[in-house]
Each structure stands twice: as structure tokens, then as C-alpha cells.
Amino acid sequence: MQVIENFPLKNLNTFGVAANAAWYVDIRDEDDLQLLFAQDRWKDYPRLVLGGGSNMLFTADFSGLVVHVKIQGIRYEVKGDDVLVTAGGGIVWNDLVNYCVDHGFAGIENLSLIPGSVGAAPVQNIGAYGVEFQDIFHSCRAFEIASGRIRVFDKEDCGFSYRDSVFKSALKGLYIITEVSFKLSKIFKPELTYGAISDELQKRGISNPGIKDLSTVVSNIRVSKLPDPATIGNAGSFFKNPVIPEAQFLKLKSDFHEIVHFPADAGHIKISAGWLIEHCGWKGKVVGNTGTWKNQALVLVNHGNASGKEIYQFSESIIESVHAKFGILLEREVNII
Numbered sequence: 001m002q003v004i005e006n007f008p009l010k011n012l013n014t015f016g017v018a019a020n021a022a023w024y025v026d027i028r029d030e031d032d033l034q035l036l037f038a039q040d041r042w043k044d045y046p047r048l049v050l051g052g053g054s055n056m057l058f059t060a061d062f063s064g065l066v067v068h069v070k071i072q073g074i075r076y077e078v079k080g081d082d083v084l085v086t087a088g089g090g091i092v093w094n095d096l097v098n099y100c101v102d103h104g105f106a107g108i109e110n111l112s113l114i115p116g117s118v119g120a121a122p123v124q125n126i127g128a129y130g131v132e133f134q135d136i137f138h139s140c141r142a143f144e145i146a147s148g149r150i151r152v153f154d155k156e157d158c159g160f161s162y163r164d165s166v167f168k169s170a171l172k173g174l175y176i177i178t179e180v181s182f183k184l185s186k187i188f189k190p191e192l193t194y195g196a197i198s199d200e201l202q203k204r205g206i207s208n209p210g211i212k213d214l215s216t217v218v219s220n221i222r223v224s225k226l227p228d229p230a231t232i233g234n235a236g237s238f239f240k241n242p243v244i245p246e247a248q249f250l251k252l253k254s255d256f257h258e259i260v261h262f263p264a265d266a267g268h269i270k271i272s273a274g275w276l277i278e279h280c281g282w283k284g285k286v287v288g289n290t291g292t293w294k295n296q297a298l299v300l301v302n303h304g305n306a307s308g309k310e311i312y313q314f315s316e317s318i319i320e321s322v323h324a325k326f327g328i329l330l331e332r333e334v335n336i337i
């Protein structure tokens, strides 16, 4: 383990924006974390834990220590029809999905092709196509920086909600997730509630899909709707879908009949942020080096040499216009650094 000074982060964030870290270190196992934080110097130093860099926007250089979690390894235990899969925090999320799909372990297939790392997935409770990370989560191991101890978090400890967890709120910055365990099954019960999945299966003439079919279909839907960060910098959905009180929704609906919405907790409605942004005229718009994606207005993109500041400014313009037209304040899903 080596702490490196003045390290470029452009290739370590999926927006592909230029930024430097004052200090940078690769972590290969929990012992590396023990060794690093045994040095008093780093204990209270400003730090940023980096996984796949798929949910952050650097608007400036980072003047602290970037801790890049690269812990590898996948293992599993089978008990009857249940499978407990455990993966290192540094594994690329989609590599884990492919591993499970290839082994016939069901439950994770709707989360195919989400960018990012295994260790980052619980932090924002990733989700797509009718499945949320919390649905398959069993537990995770996390290193407590202050004490140097490992703590095991079960589902209740994590306080999951829509794109949120304790790691983003009450315990923000205090732990580093080293390993995650998943509760999967050898029995496949396809989750087909998301309309586009059944449409795509029908198009392919598949009436009785297997795990692999579902994974392929989800991957194809993502590819058709979302830009590939390897060619066009982006961080997936830039904003959360806002959840508003039902009374506010009913008022909005009387002005905008076709507003796209989904059920949420009692008394609340989730509104499609992509629809709101599109209906403010932003869909596919290019502004300087940035813009929104032509097939999904919720995704902000780097068309080449955008700086993080430029993308941030652009997101401010979107927030202002959505607020002016619909009275809804969009909240960023992406972490701003």
C-alpha cells in the first residue's frame, strides 16, 4: 500500500472530468485499511472513499486523501434453495451480476449493467427495473475509521430508503464498506412489473424467460436508453425522482394531465424527474460541453471537455426552471465534491 501525492482522478470518475487528489491510496484488503489509519496523520484528514466513481461530480480538486477501495473476491454458500453470495467492495457491480447470472443465482438480474462498485451499492441503495439493492441485501462488513474495528451491518442497521442509507446520512464518512453479502435464490421468480421488460421479452418471442434472458433484456433496455460512460461521460440519473404529498400532486395533475408518476409511501406520489426536465425543454439539449441525454433527460452528460463546475452550473439551471414551472425542487442524486 502506497499513498501517492497529487493523483489525477479523470479516469476514476464516470463523468470523465479532470480533478486531482492531493493524496491517493489503493486499498486491497481490510489489513490495508488498518495500516493506513494506524497512521495518526490520516485519521482526521479530509477523505473521500471512491468505488467506481459512478455517482460523483468533481467540481474542484480534492484537497484530502482519496481512498480507492479495490477489495476483490467472490464466494458463496448454498443452503437448500438459498444462496448467500459475498463479494469484495471493490468488485465492479456488473461483474458480480454476471457471476450470479452464470451460476444461476436469482434476484440480482434486474440490476444488470448498473455502473459502479459493490461497496458503493449499499450507500445509495441502487435500484432499477422494479428491484432495489435492499431487496437482496443480507449484510455488509465495514471498517470504522475512528476505532479501526470492523462492524457487521444487517439490513435494519442500514436504514435503507429510496436511493438512501445511513452511510449517506447519520454515519456519513465514518465507515468504509469492505464486503457485501447478498441473499439470492436458486429458484427464479422473474420481476416483470416494469413495462419495458415485458415488451422487450415479447418482441424477442420469449414467454418463459430464464435468469440470463432477463439480464440480457435489462442490459439492452439500459443500452438503448442510457449513454455508455466509456464513450460519453455521465453518472446515470443526476437527480432523484421527487416524492411529493398527494395533495400537491393532485393540484399539479389538474394543470399537467399527462404528468408521469409512480406510487410511493402512503399519502405521497413519486414524480418522474425525467418528465419534468423534458417538459422544461431540456431533453437532448447541448449547452457548451454539457447537456442532457437525448433518450433520457434525467441523465446529464459530458460531451467532451466539460469541467465539473460547468456540469454543476447546468444542473442549477435545470433545478431553477423545474422549480419555476412545477414548484418542485429537484434533489441531486449525484454527490457533489
Ligand code: EPU
Binding pocket: 127, 128, 129, 130, 225, 235, 236, 237, 238, 239, 240, 241, 260, 272, 273, 274, 275, 276, 278, 283, 295, 296, 297, 298, 333
Ligand atoms: N420520462 C420522460 N422523459 C425522460 C425520461 C423519462 O418523460 O426524459 C418518463 C417516461 O414516461 C418514462 C418514465 O419517465 O417511461 C420512467 O423513465 P425511466 O424508466 O427511464 O426511469 P426513471 O424514473 O427516469 C429510474 C432510476 C434509474 C433506473 C430507472 C429504471 C432514479 C433517480 N432513477 O429512472 O436509475 O435505471 O428508473 O428502473 O430513480 C440511476 O439511479 O442512476 C438510474 C439510472
